[in-house]
Amino acid sequence: MSLVIKKISLPLASFTLEMDLETRGRVTAVFGPSGAGKTSLLDLLAGLRRAKSAFIQLDDRVLTDTANGVFVPARHRGMGYVPQDLALFPHLSVRQNLLYGHKRADGANPLFSFDHIVEVLEIGPLMQRGVTRLSGGEKQRVALARALLTSPRLLLLDEPLASLDMKLKGRIMPYLTRIRDKFRLPMLYVTHDRWETLALADQIVVLVDGRVVQTGPVQDVFRRPASVVVAGLLAVETVQPGHIIRRVDELVTVAVGSIMLTAVEKNLPADTSEVHVCIRAEDVILLKGDAGVSSARNHLPAVVGSVTDAGPLMRVELSCGFTLTALLTKQACEQLALKPGNPVIALVKAPNVHLISR
Amino acid sequence: MSAEEWQIVWFTAWVSALSTLVILPGGLAAAWVLARYQWRGKTFVETAVTLPLVMPPVATGLILLKLLGRRGAIGGFLHDTLDFDVVYTWRGVLIALGVMSFPLLVRSARVAFEEVDSRLEQIARTLGAGNLRVFCTVTLPLASRGIVGGMLLAFARALGEFGATIMVAGNIPGRTSTLSLAIFQSVQLGQDANAFRLLGVSVVLAFAAVWSSEWLMRRKNR
Numbered sequence: 354m355s356l357v358i359k360k361i362s363l364p365l366a367s368f369t370l371e372m373d374l375e376t377r378g379r380v381t382a383v384f385g386p387s388g389a390g391k392t393s394l395l396d397l398l399a400g401l402r403r404a405k406s407a408f409i410q411l412d413d414r415v416l417t418d419t420a421n422g423v424f425v426p427a428r429h430r431g432m433g434y435v436p437q438d439l440a441l442f443p444h445l446s447v448r449q450n451l452l453y454g455h456k457r458a459d460g461a462n463p464l465f466s467f468d469h470i471v472e473v474l475e476i477g478p479l480m481q482r483g484v485t486r487l488s489g490g491e492k493q494r495v496a497l498a499r500a501l502l503t504s505p506r507l508l509l510l511d512e513p514l515a516s517l518d519m520k521l522k523g524r525i526m527p528y529l530t531r532i533r534d535k536f537r538l539p540m541l542y543v544t545h546d547r548w549e550t551l552a553l554a555d556q557i558v559v560l561v562d563g564r565v566v567q568t569g570p571v572q573d574v575f576r577r578p579a580s581v582v583v584a585g586l587l588a589v590e591t592v593q594p595g596h597i598i599r600r601v602d603e604l605v606t607v608a609v610g611s612i613m614l615t616a617v618e619k620n621l622p623a624d625t626s627e628v629h630v631c632i633r634a635e636d637v638i639l640l641k642g643d644a645g646v647s648s649a650r651n652h653l654p655a656v657v658g659s660v661t662d663a664g665p666l667m668r669v670e671l672s673c674g675f676t677l678t679a680l681l682t683k684q685a686c687e688q689l690a691l692k693p694g695n696p697v698i699a700l701v702k703a704p705n706v707h708l709i710s711r
Numbered sequence: 712m713s714a715e716e717w718q719i720v721w722f723t724a725w726v727s728a729l730s731t732l733v734i735l736p737g738g739l740a741a742a743w744v745l746a747r748y749q750w751r752g753k754t755f756v757e758t759a760v761t762l763p764l765v766m767p768p769v770a771t772g773l774i775l776l777k778l779l780g781r782r783g784a785i786g787g788f789l790h791d792t793l794d795f796d797v798v799y800t801w802r803g804v805l806i807a808l809g810v811m812s813f814p815l816l817v818r819s820a821r822v823a824f825e826e827v828d829s830r831l832e833q834i835a836r837t838l839g840a841g842n843l844r845v846f847c848t849v850t851l852p853l854a855s856r857g858i859v860g861g862m863l864l865a866f867a868r869a870l871g872e873f874g875a876t877i878m879v880a881g882n883i884p885g886r887t888s889t890l891s892l893a894i895f896q897s898v899q900l901g902q903d904a905n906a907f908r909l910l911g912v913s914v915v916l917a918f919a920a921v922w923s924s925e926w927l928m929r930r931k932n933r
Contacts, residue, residue: 401833427836440834444852453848454838503838 354379354507354539356411358394360420363404363563365393370404370563378556380533382571383543385560386586391543392437394560395509398541399434400427411507433505433538437512439496441484447495448480454503464536465504473535474498474528490521494528501536508532508540514549519664522549529553547588548664551575559583577620577707581629584709590634590668590678594711597626605708612674615650616706625710634668636705637679640698641689649700653677657695660686671699712908715884716893720912723890726801727869730808731862734816738865739858742820743850747829763875764814772878775807779879803880804887811872812865819864823857824850856928863924870916890916 355377363370370390383391396402398409400416403424409417416425442450455467463469471477474494479487484495493513500508513529514522530553532538544550550557550571557574559567567579578584584592598613599606605616609630616630638649655673662668667686669679677699681689691697712720741760745753763771779786779797789795797803827850835845851858873891880887882896890913897906 396833399833399837401836427833428839428841430837432837434834434837436830436834438830440828440830442831442835442849453835453840499838 354412356381356507356539356541357409358398359408360406361394361397361404361408362406363390363393363397363402365390365563368563370394370397372560372563372565374558374565374568376556376558376568378539378554379537380540380542380554381556381558382550382554383541383558383560384545384547384550384586386545389560390563391560392511395434395436395511395541395543398430398507399432399509400425400430401434431503431506433500433503433508435496435500435508435510435513437515439492441492441496441499443483443485445484446480447476447482447484447487450484450495451476451499451502454499462504465501467502470498470501473531474501489517490525493517493525497528497532501532501538505538508538509543510540511543512545513542514546515544523665526552545586547575559586561586575633576705578631578709581709581711584629584631584707589631589707590680591630591632591637591676593630593675595628595630595708597628597708604703607706607708609675612653614701614706615703616708617704618708621708622710625708627711628708629711631707631709632677632701632705633707634678634680636701637671637677638700639669639671639679639681639685639689639691640700641695647700648702650703651699651701651706653699653701655697655699657691657693657697659693660691671697673699712912716905716909716912718885719888719890719893719909720916722801722888723870724916726804726889727808727866730805730812730869731816731866733805734809734813734865735862738813738816738861739820742817742861743824743846745817746821746824760817761814763811764818768811768872768874769878771810772807772875775803775810775875775879779803779806798879799881799883799887801880801887804876804889807875807879808869808872811875812868815868816861816865819861820854820858823854823861826857827853859924859927863920866920867917870913870920 355375358372358374361370361372370393383394385391393402397404397407404419406419407417408420415423416430417423442453474497476494476498479491479495484492487495514525517525533540533553542554554571557568557571558565559574561582567574567583575587578587578589581592593609595607595609597605597607603617603619605618605621607614607616607628607630614630653673655671655677658670658672660667660669663680666680667683669681669691671677671679679699745757776798777783781787781790781796786797789797797806831849832845835849840848871891873895876889877892882888882892890909894906894909897909
């Protein structure tokens with residue numbers, strides 16, 4: 354899949370959505386705070402809204418080109434759109450909802466046959482019910498199936514898990530990964546949840562106030578947020594002001610208060626001395642007892658402040674001269690028997706200490 | 712009840728029902744356009760559509776009489792070219808009832824259309840539906856409650872119409888006499904017994920209309 358979005362200009366309430374973007378990801382996460390223009394972007398792609406100027410091309414097909422008066426109507430775009438409120442037809446049964454956009458036999462891709470989609474999303478038992486009598490998770494699956502049944506070329510998902518609680522999210526996520534893997538269908542996935550992004554997407558586009566602030570492979574963007582704004586959005590939990598003490602090629606020694614950290618950073622301007630030190634909570638390893646010798650460059654004696662439930666993981670707040678956040682699995686947390694006040698040692702590898710100049 | 716009275720009841724019922732059906736397509740179209748589109752001068756159209764509701768019915772009737780009479784702009788044309796008369800015929804009754812009940816239908820239907828979530832219509836489009844299919848399979852079914860309610864209001868208004876009807880169609884026994892006109896005439900002539908019989912029929916008709924629409928809606932919601 355290749356999706357090209359160029360010369361977008363769409364005035365919204367408090368800013369203008371302006372972007373140029375090209376993505377070849379299988380699942381591209383459109384990440385940003387609410388009100389960043391994410392839904393407007395999906396509406397533009399689906400042909401539900403017209404921009405002042407826009408060029409949108411999916412693979413070899415130009416869908417919108419305001420400069421040349423091209424505008425393919427929504428019903429011919431081949432976009433499967435699952436909006437945030439799902440928009441299931443309340444006056445129709447589950448079966449009638451599913452069949453509303455079902456294109457039979459054309460293209461004849463058996464993957465997108467009615468029976469296969471109903472089977473993959475386990476909708477069979479819901480078939481005769483009215484959609485108003487479904488639970489949140491069931492509605493979500495029906496809306497996904499309805500979009501898939503149009504044999505779309507691109508699936509647009511607008512915060513599909515946002516309205517569900519942690520437990521339900523965990524139950525719906527496997528369906529999304531199944532869609533990604535079984536149907537080999539490219540998706541544009543709007544979200545403001547890092548966990549969903551990491552679990553599902555390979556590319557990420559970070560959108561703030563209608564502008565793309567960073568884009569690239571998910572792992573890269575999470576490891577190397579381009580600015581403090583992006584770091585904050587991606588919830589890179591630890592962002593501390595630091596001061597560069599020494600640089601030897603790419604190896605940087607930085608002081609956060611009285612604590613010395615070692616970082617590997619190649620993209621830092623040569624004259625930088627003041628930086629934001631960013632450490633992702635997943636990159637912090639905790640040890641109880643003696644650290645011994647380890648390859649990790651940063652050994653930080655710390656005291657556990659709090660331990661809280663964060664969905665599939667536990668969030669541990671540490672104090673080590675500054676506040677450092679770690680994310681651990683529940684098993685790890687139990688094994689270490691972490692309680693507030695416990696002394697631990699936090700290990701962080703130098704390449705996982707990311708510096709952004711300030 | 713006499714045969715004449717039965718004729719009046721029957722005539723009133725069917726001409727009211729027919730007027731509601733006749734204004735239905737135009738009423739729905741006007742309601743839909745008012746609900747979905749914005750344009751300069753929309754307020755003027757809104758006001759014009761509502762006018763028969765707030766003007767004295769007799770005044771509306773006078774306007775219709777002047778337009779539809781043999782010397783009127785429309786009536787003259789119809790008479791001269793098609794040899795077709797409206798004033799003082801059942802067609803005059805039909806038009807008077809339609810004009811008077813039109814605003815009630817449009818107002819109800821417009822609210823009903825406005826309450827349909829336009830997101831549902833948009834998503835129907837992404838599912839491959841064209842405008843007509845979206846209207847027939849999403850908009851109309853979801854607005855049906857309000858539309859049926861508006862039709863009932865229009866029908867009820869037509870049943871009781873007096874002022875415009877008497878101006879345009881007169882009160883010709885056996886031809887244009889409706890329940891309201893007949894009741895008024897009976898009272899004028901001091902025939903209270905006749906008036907009360909017709910009054911009773913009016914109550915039954917109105918009750919049947921409201922009850923059947925309630926029944927329809929309940930069945931639909933099941």
